[in-house]
Amino acid sequence: MSDSQSKPTVNHKWNSNTWLKMNKSQRLKRNIKKHKHSYILMAPYFSLFFLFTVFPVVISMILSLTYFNMLEFPRWVGWQNYARLFLEDDVFLIALKNTFLFAAITGPISYVACFVFAWLINEFRPKIRAFLTLIFFAPSISGNIFFIWLIIFSGDSYGYANGFLMRIGMIYEPIQWLQDPTYVLAIVMLVQLWLSLGTAFLAFIAGLQNIDQTLYEAASIDGIRNRWQELWYITLPSMRPQLMFGAVIQITMSFAVADVSMALAGFPSVQYAAHTIVTHLIDYGSIRFEMGYASAIATILFIIMMTTNLITQKLLRKVGE
Incomplete structure (x- = not known):
């Protein structure tokens, strides 16, 4: 061998x-x-x-730990910007409250609305589905269409809201909708919800289209008896990536609202009623050029959004369990 x-x-x-x-x-x-x-x-x-x-x-x-005015070299100030934010800046506290209120209302409603409309539209034939998708998605890709809502909530009798309410006898003189702190934040929320059927809506449509239909046939054999059980045990678990993506998009939109507020309520809004963290950031970053302070505002917003995203993703992992 x-x-x-x-x-x-x-x-x-x-x-x-x-x-x-x-x-x-x-x-x-x-x-x-x-x-x-x-x-x-x-x-x-x-x-x-x-x-x-x-x-x-x-x-x-x-x-965010420096004083930086775009003209001089950044000067280290440590935690001074953050102390100023929470202890001295009353407008920031108003913006923080408005932002959390805005996100707590518009975020979940817009997220659920995106899924519900996508779920309903998915049941139609392809041509009707494509047409309805375009109708619902169009506001989010349109340009500066806030003038429609400015006409609706105009403060004179020619505004559609005032004209309708005066015609049916609910009010006797025009309401200054966008100049009254009582109404302005609610109107901004309403318009933001109207614009919210965007990227997340398309992601949900795509997710519903890609679900393996044999799963429903197998589920009916295993004991699934109605559409709600199909939704919880098959549809939602099969769409977990799209649900995660949609959650990130909707949370980002709800916390980063600024354009709607500035277009409808002005900048700054009356009594800062529609002031948000992003509009406060724009104030100090783009107008006052206090870049260190603006960076501190941006860092706080980043931490809030990251924390909310992590909590939401943890909750979505339990879907279908």
């Missing part, structure tokens, strides 16, 4: 015991080496992501 035949073959593949003995850095290096082609393909996206998303966020957090 030759030497080559007498020597046992050596298995050079890594077994599970060897993998467990490796530390994290060794595992990372081995994963990168094993999937190097995938990392190369993802490199352009991650480069742009870090350059235009991660890097600006980090720079903003650093600037």
Whole structure:
């Protein structure tokens, strides 16, 4: 017998015991080496992501600890900007209250509305479904269409809301809808809800279209008896990625509202009734050029949005359980 035949073959593949003995850095290096082609393909996206998303966020957090007026070199002030925000800036506290109230009302309502309308529209034939999708999606992609609502809530008798209410005898003189702190925030919420059927709505439509129909047939054999059980045990779990995406979009929209407020209520709004964190950020960042203070506002908003997103994603993971 030759030497080559007498020597046992050596298995050079890594077994599970060897993998467990490796530390994290060794595992990372081995994963990168094993999937190097995938990392190369993802490199352009991650480069742009870090350059235009991660890097600006980090720079903003650093600037929030400085005094920076765009003319002088940033001067370190530590936590002074944050102390000023919560202890001295009464307008920011109003903006914080308005933003949380706005997000707590419009966020869940718009999220549920996006799904319900998508679920209902999905039942129609393709041509009707495409037409209805366009109708519902159109307001979110239109340009500056706030003038429609400015006409509806005009403060004179020619405004549609005042004219209708005066005609039926509910009021006897025009209401200054957009100049009265009692009404202005509610009107802004109403318009934002009208505009909310956007990206999340399309994501839900796409998710419903991609559900494997054989799951419903199997579920009927396993004991699913009505549409509500199908919705909870099949539709929602099958759409979990789209539900996550829609939640992120709707939370971002509800916390980052600014254009609607400024277009309808002015800037600043009367008694800051429609003032939000983003409008406060625009005030200090784009008008006063107090970039350190504006960065502190942006950092607070970032923390709020990240916390809310994490809580929402944790709740959505329980869907269908």
